[in-house]
Amino acid sequence: MRQQMIKPYGDTLDDGIVQLSFTLPVENGERAKKAAELYVAKLNFENVSVVHSRKIADNFTYFVVYGRAIPTLDYAMVQVDELKTKQMNFYETNELIRTGLRRCISVVGATIGSDAHTVGIDAIMSMKGYNRDYGLERYPEINTYNMGAQVSCKALLEKAVEVKADAILVSQTVTQKDIHLRNFSEFAELLKGKNLRGRFILLAGGPRMTNDVAVQLGYDAGFGRGTLPSQVASFIVSKMLERSKG
Amino acid sequence: MRQQMIKPYGDTLDDGIVQLSFTLPVENGERAKKAAELYVAKLNFENVSVVHSRKIADNFTYFVVYGRAIPTLDYAMVQVDELKTKQMNFYETNELIRTGLRRCISVVGATIGSDAHTVGIDAIMSMKGYNRDYGLERYPEINTYNMGAQVSCKALLEKAVEVKADAILVSQTVTQKDIHLRNFSEFAELLKGKNLRGRFILLAGGPRMTNDVAVQLGYDAGFGRGTLPSQVASFIVSKMLERSKG
Amino acid sequence: MAQVPLNQDQVDRSKEMASEIADQVQSFIAKHSSVSAERTVLRLYGVDGVDSEKTPLPNRLVDILREKDRLRSGVSRCFAAAMLASGKEAQATAELVVQGKIAFGGTNGFPRADILKKEEELAENAVAAIDATRKRKREKREKWPLPEEPWRYIIIATGNIYEDCVQAESAVMAGADMVAVIRSTAQSLLDYVPYGPTTEGFGGTFATQANFRIMRQALDEISEREGKYVRLVNYSSGLCMAEIAACAALEDLDVLLNDCMYGILFRDINMKRTFIDQYFSRLICSRAKILINTGEDNYLTTSDAIDNAYTVTASQLINEAMAKKAFLTEDLLGLGHAFEIDPEVENAFLYELAHAQLARQLFPNSPIKYMPPTKYKSTDIFYSHCLDTMFNLASVTTGQGIHLAGILTEAIHTPLMQDRYQSLCSINYVFNIARGLVNEIRFKRDGFVAKRAQQVLDEAEHFLKELRQVGLMEAIAQGKFANITRSLDGGKGLGGIFEKASDYSNPIMEKLEEDGVIHASTND
Amino acid sequence: MAQVPLNQDQVDRSKEMASEIADQVQSFIAKHSSVSAERTVLRLYGVDGVDSEKTPLPNRLVDILREKDRLRSGVSRCFAAAMLASGKEAQATAELVVQGKIAFGGTNGFPRADILKKEEELAENAVAAIDATRKRKREKREKWPLPEEPWRYIIIATGNIYEDCVQAESAVMAGADMVAVIRSTAQSLLDYVPYGPTTEGFGGTFATQANFRIMRQALDEISEREGKYVRLVNYSSGLCMAEIAACAALEDLDVLLNDCMYGILFRDINMKRTFIDQYFSRLICSRAKILINTGEDNYLTTSDAIDNAYTVTASQLINEAMAKKAFLTEDLLGLGHAFEIDPEVENAFLYELAHAQLARQLFPNSPIKYMPPTKYKSTDIFYSHCLDTMFNLASVTTGQGIHLAGILTEAIHTPLMQDRYQSLCSINYVFNIARGLVNEIRFKRDGFVAKRAQQVLDEAEHFLKELRQVGLMEAIAQGKFANITRSLDGGKGLGGIFEKASDYSNPIMEKLEEDGVIHASTND
Ligand code: B12
Ligand code: B12
Ligand SMILES: Cc1ncc(COP(=O)(O)O)c(C=O)c1O
Numbered sequence A, B: 001m002r003q004q005m006i007k008p009y010g011d012t013l014d015d016g017i018v019q020l021s022f023t024l025p026v027e028n029g030e031r032a033k034k035a036a037e038l039y040v041a042k043l044n045f046e047n048v049s050v051v052h053s054r055k056i057a058d059n060f061t062y063f064v065v066y067g068r069a070i071p072t073l074d075y076a077m078v079q080v081d082e083l084k085t086k087q088m089n090f091y092e093t094n095e096l097i098r099t100g101l102r103r104c105i106s107v108v109g110a111t112i113g114s115d116a117h118t119v120g121i122d123a124i125m126s127m128k129g130y131n132r133d134y135g136l137e138r139y140p141e142i143n144t145y146n147m148g149a150q151v152s153c154k155a156l157l158e159k160a161v162e163v164k165a166d167a168i169l170v171s172q173t174v175t176q177k178d179i180h181l182r183n184f185s186e187f188a189e190l191l192k193g194k195n196l197r198g199r200f201i202l203l204a205g206g207p208r209m210t211n212d213v214a215v216q217l218g219y220d221a222g223f224g225r226g227t228l229p230s231q232v233a234s235f236i237v238s239k240m241l242e243r244s245k246g
Numbered sequence C, D: 001m002a003q004v005p006l007n008q009d010q011v012d013r014s015k016e017m018a019s020e021i022a023d024q025v026q027s028f029i030a031k032h033s034s035v036s037a038e039r040t041v042l043r044l045y046g047v048d049g050v051d052s053e054k055t056p057l058p059n060r061l062v063d064i065l066r067e068k069d070r071l072r073s074g075v076s077r078c079f080a081a082a083m084l085a086s087g088k089e090a091q092a093t094a095e096l097v098v099q100g101k102i103a104f105g106g107t108n109g110f111p112r113a114d115i116l117k118k119e120e121e122l123a124e125n126a127v128a129a130i131d132a133t134r135k136r137k138r139e140k141r142e143k144w145p146l147p148e149e150p151w152r153y154i155i156i157a158t159g160n161i162y163e164d165c166v167q168a169e170s171a172v173m174a175g176a177d178m179v180a181v182i183r184s185t186a187q188s189l190l191d192y193v194p195y196g197p198t199t200e201g202f203g204g205t206f207a208t209q210a211n212f213r214i215m216r217q218a219l220d221e222i223s224e225r226e227g228k229y230v231r232l233v234n235y236s237s238g239l240c241m242a243e244i245a246a247c248a249a250l251e252d253l254d255v256l257l258n259d260c261m262y263g264i265l266f267r268d269i270n271m272k273r274t275f276i277d278q279y280f281s282r283l284i285c286s287r288a289k290i291l292i293n294t295g296e297d298n299y300l301t302t303s304d305a306i307d308n309a310y311t312v313t314a315s316q317l318i319n320e321a322m323a324k325k326a327f328l329t330e331d332l333l334g335l336g337h338a339f340e341i342d343p344e345v346e347n348a349f350l351y352e353l354a355h356a357q358l359a360r361q362l363f364p365n366s367p368i369k370y371m372p373p374t375k376y377k378s379t380d381i382f383y384s385h386c387l388d389t390m391f392n393l394a395s396v397t398t399g400q401g402i403h404l405a406g407i408l409t410e411a412i413h414t415p416l417m418q419d420r421y422q423s424l425c426s427i428n429y430v431f432n433i434a435r436g437l438v439n440e441i442r443f444k445r446d447g448f449v450a451k452r453a454q455q456v457l458d459e460a461e462h463f464l465k466e467l468r469q470v471g472l473m474e475a476i477a478q479g480k481f482a483n484i485t486r487s488l489d490g491g492k493g494l495g496g497i498f499e500k501a502s503d504y505s506n507p508i509m510e511k512l513e514e515d516g517v518i519h520a521s522t523n524d
């Protein structure tokens, strides 16, 4: 495969220009500026210019810096496992459930842990949906159970078992100290522990989620900022058909 | 000397958090985001999160990224040659000229090359001065010759010789493609070439100028953004006394 | 000052309705108390600290009475008896009780009169302590002039109280007039108040009395240095509204987030529990002159800011009415709203001006709390910074009272120190260049802004009519607020409430109700 | 629309004075021509290209006549004679002249009548070419609706014309309505127009006819794609005002920076030279319907924006008056001003509104060009972004015509592609949320804004009185404009002017003057 070396672009190809801002725990002054310059050099930059420095607390200085990044990246080598299922709309999906699965499917969702953010999971599950895209609740062929936020892993699993869920939707918005990753894994572990992992299609979502990460955490897929309910519905159905076939 | 290792500060000491924004010459998409993440990793960051990506032209994507910088810097080792002359005010300086030098001094200034920016040099030399700090022209003991902008090195030198200048002030504002550095050096070289370097106190100034750089370019001092005329005056006078003594 | 024409009769009618709605709830409140209300009494009597399992002693004591089913008479009398028995201070007594060294739950063999006398004495000291904080605050405030409104309000949320102090210092250097320490996620769902200084939290720092003290002290030092009094804010919402109010009062806090419905709607806390607790907590706030902030802004982060603008207005009116029942004066009501309209909506800024203007004019004597854009913040921090800049303008142009700093990284992470600095730079810039705008412009009669403000008021009035009919509790159960449905007996903390017995006693509450409004200068 | 009360008599008085001031200058202009004016004639006759030293042929030819001291009669007649002699096209003829293969400077032995006929023919073709560009532009513009004002104007300055095209595409994708390619520093001081495509420049890209063509073509493609006509802007100021106007016209440019005094004050170009050249260049612009932008904003970057506000107004009035002498219609006058007040000044925004409002109302039929903050931009790009956001609001709120995008990195470097994107995000956001504000608010009668606007107008009127008395040239010599002193015979390019001989001929100028204003719909 042909190489494709890339660098940041300011106003000329490969000039490498990058804007940075950060704070250093030192008093502002010539020496502080020099430190910022040297530090950015350690980050593989040349032509570093510390354009702004300002004291923002005793012993803390805020900097704005421009520099030319030195490394190059071979774009040809960059791979991601993007989730590849054909995107269907509301009608296509319902139709496919009727003809392909020949039964209603049931989906349970919740925001687990101490995270109280429901707007995200609601956007996917509620009637209203998101961005003029109907939520799962509106799909005649889908029964939804939205447990809201601050739900314990245990409670979520119990509900899933109770309603014989085909898919479980887990949402996490708070990411401080990577608590979302810990919560996501906790739930995945719980399923494995109970040998129930195979029974459900398991989806993770939230503003910081990517399919990449979700898969690593043992989920079937992950959905990030701006996800539309129809994308989620399409994925669930395609996945179920795939399983029923294979 | 005791080590003093520092890292950027986001909201916890040594968390290393830095904000970056840049553009890559690729089409936006999952792969582009991955590329941004990998590229920033090459810049010595961990926990890279590509929080924003947006197409801004065919084959160009703009990114906002946060990451934790890995390197640490020993602040104890950071040195700059800051220019150290005691800052005197308008009256002290004039007094010192009278008592110390016992003659009026003369200063020539200009913006050289094709650079048309005069506001900077005017701020230092004109009556009005800068930020309520009188300009050199207002100093009774200083005769000033402000040649304005787009002055050739040759013309500036001729003038300096003609009026027996004690100090020459060179200003550069346009820095694109480092043209300011080239212009500054050109003038310094011209002086050396004519063996006149010793005769003048040579000062460089402009928004991107630092004392560090100026000294490297063979100037006696460099002054950057926000310089006050009184700082320049104090420097010239102290330097002259220093020379007359030693 | 720019004004939209409002029909005063309609305003009065609406406030009257709100007050009637509050009355209905108040009659329920009067008959009930809760475990946290009782723990509050103990705290004000001087009980603090935790046992070996880190359970706060106030919880231990109240639980003991609950098990013995003696709680319905309130904790006050039994505890007074126990103190007589121990002959010791409240704290020491509590410890002895927990150690089982003295009986707890009866008269401990003392004559009723002695116990009443003891209760009397305890209550007086408790109220004296609250009066003392009010006076301390007044003295501090009088040392420096009041900052010009809108007051710049900054939130801190590192999770580590000591780190928080560093950030607070930075914020004040950049101009902050008020500092709020956001709580760790879900603290509001804890049925106790954590103890001691804490250095770990998610999305915030735990609200503990020790943390209050540490931050208040840090701010006092900064205040001295910067020559201005910096107000300290925390959150009382949740399962411990009154307890936190007590701790806050004892540590000289200036402001508490305190809404009569936030916990119900946004934390799924049982509504009876919330109404009971908010009342006692507000009695304490009014006595300590703690300014309360309400949470109407939350309606707009969860539902559309144009469609639901009227819920904000209605909720403000109800919060005001209920606050007055707890003797809070108008100058202590930081009624909330927010700049949350979808920026894609054409003339969104005109809608915002209309909403902000309405809030301003409906409550002329209250320091309206204006929240920044959050929901439509983008992860493009440069774009988000523009939203905040326009928010800053809307705020100063409509003369808001308390201005929450919008943060350019809102859509990404809890603010870094530099994010806050950048935010304050924008605020300081806009406030300075546009201060006079409020007195310079007029809104066109029957223009967009005037019409929109009227429309929202009409919708709010109509909504209040509905509420008055079905009653507030029933209305919430029917999901009339931001279509969030909360049943009468659902949600967290229901188990913690009880009907007062005929011999129920809470001499602190009695005293606060008896004295009613504490009249004094605004900045006291 | 928000208005400040202006006394129409005072406005008329001021415009009348400006016109008298222009008359004085015009009588001087009528008697003189310049090397660049003559080179312009050659270019319009069809002479282009450079010799082996890269000297443009128009320069070579004019210099030949100068040496022979035959220039005072103008270049037209001699060149017509030369063409008769060569029997070839203008370009071929010019080359032969340069190679010394045919005589140049006399009648080449042809009868006067034939030469006059040839001149006539050449002039007609020249004017026809200008008319053709006007028609081409009209057709293109009519394909798409006019963008809503203010028009979003973006500058490109990579130094490389091909890189410029990439950036232009990006800017248009983000919403730009007009694209200006800034020239390399000091091109304005070159006494010739560089030739061919260029890829090297400092602070900008050279203005060459080839570069004009390359960018126009790139924009045409983008226009098709984005479904809107994107206007192309360049700079004619300097020593080649008329020549660049000619090149711009031939390449279908829409806008030229063209100010009757900018070169004098900000580039130290001799005032006589400037006045002579600007007239011919503007005659060409009016015929080609090229919108001109004036440079009043520069007064504010070099001197205080409050103290010198009146110079801006006075200069706008003079630019308007002189433009009308060159038959430019009001719809083609992009009179300049700027948002340059020190943000530390309290209520700076109110001053800005007053100044912007005044410019808007003084020239109701002209697309006022509003320049962003530059001088007080900080190297803190986040803070600078706020300044631009408020500038965007001032612009849409006072209904400006042409809106230059402020750039957050103004104090640092010429814009990066992403800087421009961020800038346009702010503009699009503010324009969308505040479009209606202009019709929604009223400025208080005798309020700050109204008073300030009146004050500036008074100062301007008083200043014009002075100018009329001493005469514009003398006034400039006395440093009355932004205290920059330029002597009558100082500055660059004086050597290039001459007094017209009695037999001077410039049939193109004659024809343009004869036909006068070309009446047509605004967007033609
Ligand atoms: C609204 C909001 C709130 C509301 C929540 C109301 C509610 N019922 O949800 C309120 C005001 C209550 C709130 C409270 C808090 N919040 Co909050 N909040 C937000 C805000 C402004 C918007 C979030 C939102 O609704 N986005 C809109 C939805 C539609 O987008 P989304 O969540 O990304 O969901 C989409 C996708 O991610 C995906 N998706 C999401 N989940 C799932 C699940 C599955 C299975 C799938 C397939 C897809 C999917 O589909 C959705 C549609 O596209 C953000 C800031 C911001 N602008 O992002 C802060 C924010 C999320 N909150 C934050 C914090 C810290 C809090 C608090 C902890 C602060 C405090 N201490 O008071 C509290 C407590 C909450 C708690 N205990 O967890 C931080 C989180 C920081 C971090 N990264 O850790 C943020 C980022 C603000 C900040 N910068 O500080 N918050
Ligand atoms: C005003 C201005 C102009 C005015 C200049 C008027 C004049 N007579 O000077 C006008 C409008 C004419 C102009 C034109 C151009 N400008 Co200009 N201009 C600026 C602007 C807005 C402010 C500069 C300024 O006056 N600063 C205020 C002074 C007081 O600060 P200062 O120069 O730093 O000077 C202080 C110190 O540096 C120091 N100092 C300076 N010189 C010296 C010398 C000595 C000896 C000492 C001791 C101290 C000293 O003391 C001063 C007081 O503290 C800047 C953007 C910005 N905000 O910085 C762009 C800027 C400098 N311009 C720029 C450009 C590119 C141009 C043009 C080339 C654009 C174009 N093609 O049209 C033209 C052409 C100019 C040319 N041929 O060189 C770029 C430069 C980019 C770069 N880094 O290379 C800038 C940064 C804008 C941008 N982002 O694109 N400009
Ligand atoms: C009234 C009120 N209380 C409390 C909070 C803080 O939320 P938590 O209950 O998670 O501390 C908010 C924030 O939105 C609020 O508006």
Ligand SMILES: Cc1ncc(COP(=O)(O)O)c(C=O)c1O
Residues within 6 Å of the ligand: D183, D184, D185, D186, D187, D188, D235, D236, D237, D238, D257, D258, D259, D262, D267, D293, D294, D295, D296, D298
């Ligand atoms: C009228 C006018 N012409 C030209 C320019 C561009 O400057 P230069 O002459 O260096 O191209 C400007 C920019 O400020 C201007 O205002």
